[in-house]
Amino acid sequence: MKRLLFKTVLFALVTIFAIGYGVSKTYAASNTIKVGVVYSMTGPVASFGQSAWQGLQVAKEIMPTALGKKIDLILVDDQGDKVQAANAVNKLIYDNKVDAIIGPLISGNVMSATPIVEKAKIPLITPTGTNPLLTEGKNFISRACFIDPFQGKVAAIYAVKDLHAKTAALVIDxxxxxxxxxxxxxxxxxxxLGGRIVAKTFIQTGESNFSAQIASLKPANPQIIYMPCYYQEIALFARQAREFGLKQPILAGDGAAEAALIKVGGAAVNGLTFTTGFAPEAIKTPLGKKFEQAYQAKYHKLPDNFAALSADAYFMLVNAIDRAKSDNPIKINTALRATKNFQGVTGNITLVKGDAIKPAVIEKVENGKFVYVTTINP
Amino acid sequence: MLTTVLQQLINGLSAGSLYALVAIGYTMVYGVLRMINFAHGDILMVGAYLAFFGISAFMLPWWVSFITAIILTGFVGVLVEKLAYKPIRNASRVSLLITAVGVSFFLENLFLVLFGGVPKAFPIAPIFHGVLNYNQLYLPVVSIYTPIVALVLLYMLLYILHHTKYGMAMRSIALDIDTTSLMGINVDIVISLVFFLGSSLAAVGGILWSTQYPSINPLMGIMPGLKAFAAAVLGGIGDVAGAAIGGLILGISEVLIVAFFPSLAGYKDAFAFLLLILVLLFKPTGIMGKELERKRF
Structure with missing residues (x-):
């Protein structure tokens, strides 16, 4: 009997605490602005998510409030997977009732999130989703990065003018x-520009054996290899390409801009060049300097493309909330898409139909480090 | 052209022997317990991680680390069987299958929580580093070691199965588990041994895999695991030599797909499963498979 009484009291107490906790949460919520974050913390592009999340936390320390209310970041992992990205966005909108969403990081995942946020009328800003289709005809999608027609053009010009390439092979994921x-x-x-594509081969995210693709590229003997994929596949491809005697320079996109590329690729990625949105050397704005210092103090390394653009997405959102003078998602969205001459970490940002118009940076791997080569303006 | 074809065949042989090593584990467990151990791919991942920590955290020489990792992974396999499968050994096959899927998710997420999702660079011992170069033919030494190691291990395994008491016990369990235990054979120990051998082979596969593709993450076992499963079915699940042959066929045909249909290269992975479906449709017993509920090994 005593036991039963004890159990009942325990049960009652737990229930009361649980309800109390829930109520206090709900009450607290009215004093915060909830921002959902959908990043790939695990899976094939986990390094993107880890860097971006670090950048986001530093950004939040620099600017913790908007409209005098605390900003509450709710992180959901999309595992680098399209289906999980859609689930994450659904959860954030309908369970957590967020006012805005930052992320996902990769284009394919943003693509699967767009119909959901468009329907729910919640503003979404992707730090690094560069595919042009993401914002095309959409009203609630913005981005902090440049778009791929520009990135592809920069890469082509660099390949022809600086690498003097007349023939190229493409490796496509x-x-x-x-x-x-x-x-x-x-x-x-x-x-x-007068170049010729002499070979094309295809890979898939998560694959590790590229020996067949490499053997099929070799007879075409291209002058350069353009591989717009993500760091993991690029690193493993480069290793195997060098082993199989395919020694041509590799050119990549911003998907290569992650330290894991060098860790996994080792000596094989030396000399690899890529277009990206940010290099620490190219920081010019006061906010950029402040961010770089805070980031270095916290993580003892320089911020990379994903950390910087993730911070910019956050700063742009906070700035938009302040200008909207409201935490109403539709008003935030209108203000966000009207962002003009915002001095972010990665430079001056102006949004046109949700797309950021900004310069591209070319970086190179040299002796196990990313080295800044040049900046190309649009 | 000839060198390209030869190069592709060697690539296929090397990939195929990796699948073969992993496929043997599926087949052995299926042989004794009639269950598909879907956690087998994750056991491969555990093996790779243990070897990685042996080298990078405990600073062991690579061969000490590899041997320790292989043995420890064997025990992880035994532990999985004791904790997850043994209590429901007499339940329906479906329950066992679902438990295996559960174990698989558990291992993946445990390693995600413990070590994070960011890929780690697997340290490669110098002797695995080189490339042999003959004319236009390039042979990374790992792709020569892999088939040799696979062949030696396969031979050892077949020897154990056919020339030792425990091997006889395994084959006997495969035929009829109840009768075997009535004969006074300690079935539990023999099953543990099966899991030990299968998991150790998976660890060897995982280590060779990581040496060839030196990026390890907690989800790395899924694809090799599924493909090895396809290979095991192709060869006739339950048959050890069949699993090895299935692995080789899968590895080589994957490479040939890319060589002859370059535009389909992106769907290389899908091919393994297409093959799996075709085998299940037209010859469910696989290449070496015999009447389904009779002979094993």
Whole structure:
């Protein structure tokens, strides 16, 4: 009997605490602005998510409030997977009732999130989703980065003018909208500049054995290899390419801009060049300097493309909330898409129909480090 | 052209022997317990991680680390069987299958929580580093070691199965588990041994895999695991030599797909499963498979 009494009291107490906790949460919520974050913390592009999340936390420390209310970041992992990205966005909108969403990071995942946020009328800003289709005809999608038609053009010009390439081979990740799109824009521009695509091969995210693809590229003997894929596949591809005697320079996109590329690729990625949205050397704005210092103090390394653009997405959102003078999602969205001459971490940002118009940076791997090469303005 | 074809065949042989090593584990467990151990791919991942920590955290020489990792992974396999499968050994096959899927998710997420999702660079011992170059033919030494190691291990396994008491016990359990235990054979120990051998082979596969593709993450076992499963079915699940042959066929045909249909290269992975479906449709017993509920091994 005593036991039963004890159990009943315990049960009652737990219930009361649970309800109390829930109520206090709900009460607290009215004093915060809830921002959902959909990043790939695990899976094939986990390094993107880890960097971006670090950048986001530093950004939040620099600017913790909007309209005098605390900003509450709710992180959901999309595992680098399209289906999980859609689930994450649904959860954030309908369970957590967020006012805005930052992320996802890769184009394919943003693509699967767009119909959901468009329907729910919640503003979404992707830090690094570069495929042009993401914002096309959409009203609630914005981005902090440049778009792939520009990135592909920059890469093609660099390949022809600086690498003096007349022939190129393409390695395309057929599972990623990013890769398929960027390869297309590179090919168009490369041909316009008089270049020829002599071979094309396809891979899939998560694959590790590329020996067959490499053997099929070799007879074409291209002058350069353009591989707009993500760091993991690029690193493993480069290793195997070098082993099998395919020694041509590799050119990549911003999907390569992650330290894991060098960790996994080792000596094989030395000399690899890529277009990206940010290099620490190219920081010019006061906010950028402040961010770089805070980031270095916290993580003892320089911020990378994903950390910086993730911070910019956050700063742009906070700035938009302040200008909207409201935490109403539709008003935030209107203000966000009207962002003009915002001095972000990665430079001056102006949004046109949700797309950021900004310069591209070319970086190179040299002796196990990313080295800044040049900045190309649109 | 000839060199390209030869190069592709060697690539296929090397990939195929990796699948073969993993496929043997599926087939052995199926042989004794009539269950598909879907956690087998994750056991491969555990093996790769243990070898990685042996080298990078405990600073062991690579061969000490590899041997320790292989043995420890064997025990992980035994532990999985004792904790997850043994209590429901007499339940329906479906329950066992679902438990295996559960174990698989558990291992993946445990490693995600413990070590994070960011890929780690697997340290490669110098002797695995080189490339042999003959004319236009390039042979990374790992792709020579892999088939040799696979062949030696396969031979050892077949020897154990056919020339030792425990091997006889395994084959006997495969035929009829109840009768075997009536004969006074300790079935539990023999089943543990099966899991030990299968998991150790998966660890060897995982280590060779990581040496060839030196990026390890907690989800790395899924694809090799599924493909090895396809290979095991192709070869006739339950038959050890069949699993090895299935692995080789799968590896080589994957490479040939890319060589002859370059535009389909992105769907290389899908091919393994297409093959699996075709085998299940037209010859469910696989290449070496015999009447389904009779002979094993």
């Amino acid at each position: 057929s599972a990623q909208d990013y890769s398929v799109g960027l390869a297309k824009f590179f090919e168009e521009n490369f041909k316009k």
